[in-house]
Amino acid sequence: QLSSLYISNNLIKPIPTTFNQISHINFDISNNPLNCTCTLKWLIKWFETINLLNKINCQKSKYLNENDFCLNKKNFLFITPEQSQIVYQNDPFTLNCSSNTKTYWTFNEKFYSNNSTIFIPYLYLNHSGLWTCHSFNLNRSISLHVLNIQTNHFCQSLQMDTSKGHFYWPRTLTGQIIQLKCPFGSAAWLINSYDDPKAYYTCSFNRQWIDLDLSQCAFRTNIS
Secondary structure, rough: OOOEOOOOOOOOOOOHHHHOOOOOOEEEEOOOOOOOOOOOHHHHHHHOEEEEOOOEEEHHHHOOHHHHHHOOOOOOOEEEEOOOOOOOOOOEEEEEEEEOOOOOOEOEEEEOOOEEEEOOOOOOHHHHHEEEEEOOOEEEEEEEEOOOOOOOOEEOOEEEEEEEEEEEEOOOEEOOOEEEEEEEEOOHHOOOOOOOOOEEEEOOOOEEEEEEEOOOOOOOOOOO
């Protein structure tokens, strides 16, 4: 009778349901990138009948959890703010992540927090970088640039109502070109393009917005 089964580190992804006929064994299947979906839900109960020697990992080293992999609704993930930010040193700043699965934050690709909301009461220059919220199979990122309070090398944020829609241009470092999605889709000349239509605005080195380009954007109505 089989008493032990060691199949760790074998790049195993699926597990056949015939395994659930085996009970009261020493079992090690750790360090395998299991395909954790609802098809593996039976594992949760099977683990109660065996001596599980190590924790089970799924893709990306996530531990198997029935609640994470058997959702009836499509997974979603939102972060606020949605766009990259330029902020001042010593200002407060809040990042928020909303999802129907468990989330965690990384900063410059290193783990930062399991909290969905991060509140930083005083920003420092070393808070500049890439902030990413991760859920089971989704992630969203923003870039944060913290300016020294003595510097003034940016264009102020600007809201603009045009015949092609409303645009919000965030505070931007000089020398940068900002791209925004066209609110009403593609202009007629771009209708067959596979690229998403974009509006462009440049923050010049004299801290002025220049070279507005809305040519790819459709008008609010068909009448121009």
